[in-house]
Amino acid sequence: MRRRTDVYTMKMTWWIGNTLQTPRTLLALLRNIKKQANFIRENLGDELAAAKEVNDGSLDATDFKKITHYYGLAVPAILGEELCALRGEKMSVKERLALTYQGAMTGLGDDFFDKQGTSPETVKAFIENPEKFTGHTASEQLFLSFYRKSLEYAQDPALVRQYLRKVFAAQVQSKKQASPGLSREEIIKITLDKGGVSVLFYRAAMSHPFRQNEEEALYKIGGLMQFGNDVFGVYNDYNENISTLLTTTKKIDEVRTLFRAVMDSSFQSVYGAGYPPRNVKRFLRLISMSLCSRCFVCFDQLEEKEALSYNIFTPGQYTREDLVCDMDKAGNKWRSVLYHINHQLK
Numbered sequence: 001m002r003r004r005t006d007v008y009t010m011k012m013t014w015w016i017g018n019t020l021q022t023p024r025t026l027l028a029l030l031r032n033i034k035k036q037a038n039f040i041r042e043n044l045g046d047e048l049a050a051a052k053e054v055n056d057g058s059l060d061a062t063d064f065k066k067i068t069h070y071y072g073l074a075v076p077a078i079l080g081e082e083l084c085a086l087r088g089e090k091m092s093v094k095e096r097l098a099l100t101y102q103g104a105m106t107g108l109g110d111d112f113f114d115k116q117g118t119s120p121e122t123v124k125a126f127i128e129n130p131e132k133f134t135g136h137t138a139s140e141q142l143f144l145s146f147y148r149k150s151l152e153y154a155q156d157p158a159l160v161r162q163y164l165r166k167v168f169a170a171q172v173q174s175k176k177q178a179s180p181g182l183s184r185e186e187i188i189k190i191t192l193d194k195g196g197v198s199v200l201f202y203r204a205a206m207s208h209p210f211r212q213n214e215e216e217a218l219y220k221i222g223g224l225m226q227f228g229n230d231v232f233g234v235y236n237d238y239n240e241n242i243s244t245l246l247t248t249t250k251k252i253d254e255v256r257t258l259f260r261a262v263m264d265s266s267f268q269s270v271y272g273a274g275y276p277p278r279n280v281k282r283f284l285r286l287i288s289m290s291l292c293s294r295c296f297v298c299f300d301q302l303e304e305k306e307a308l309s310y311n312i313f314t315p316g317q318y319t320r321e322d323l324v325c326d327m328d329k330a331g332n333k334w335r336s337v338l339y340h341i342n343h344q345l346k
């Protein structure tokens with residue numbers, strides 16, 4: 001009886017502490033996003049306007065939105081601030097510039113593989129010697145400009161380039177997802193590797209040196225992030241015939257269970273990265289709020305649709321509204337907060 005009481009007391013203590021920390025975590029995320037949105041307008045506004053003027057059709061509205069509302073926004077405002085929470089020091093202006101340019105170039109780099117059919121040899125040449133190229137299209141010119149500036153502001157440009165090579169290799173491997181026949185294990189490996197090396201690419205631009213075991217921990221966190229992206233990308237991935245864990249499953253709960261396992265493993269690994277436990281907990285709260293709790297809300301929505309098709313997840317039978325989890329809806333935001341409060345960080 002004593003042991004049961006102790007466990008109950010520990011759980012209640014955790015729940016109360018997490019509940020009290022949630023408003024602070026949420027406000028920090030909102031504040032960081034607003035700050036970065038202003039930073040983009042002030043530092044990239046003129047270059048983006050100029051790119052629109054000379055656009056030859058290789059850039060579209062989605063490309064600019066990825067820069068201002070997705071990668072260029074999220075890499076510094078969410079991932080960058082999370083890494084700063086982990087080390088316990090605020091982000092410098094130089095770091096914010098490096099991360100902003102890294103984020104801004106990310107969507108354009110994806111386009112080389114996904115939309116424009118740029119040869120791997122060309123992309124590799126851009127990575128190795130960006131100063132030697134001006135680009136043949138507006139998209140290539142903007143990518144190269146952002147890449148050169150990211151190296152200019154990065155603490156260790158050689159390390160950034162080293163991890164970008166790994167990002168390139170992971171992108172090449174991810175092309176296999178467009179072909180049928182991949183096993184579940186192959187999809188998992190491609191997913192986790194693509195996300196893992198991407199996070200390390202961004203981390204390499206920051207001023208503080210890697211700690212022992214940090215690379216492995218952040219690789220796992222990055223894999224979790226890519227997994228989360230796929231959870232929210234099921235509609236587009238299915239319609240583009242991309243094999244992900246979501247588009248190939250018949251039971252959403254199986255994917256939810258795997259996500260939770262990856263989450264627990266990656267969270268635990270951060271405690272071995274050499275940072276103070278207090279910093280680790282703050283870092284993980286931000287990850288939980290910005291990513292994990294949102295994914296659980298999306299899992300719930302997808303599982304509801306699964307119930308309408310004889311309890312077999314069948315993306316082809318659902319509408320876009322069924323598959324796209326709108327986190328701007330007040331109800332989904334509230335559910336996300338509740339998941340954050342009630343899911344213990346191990």
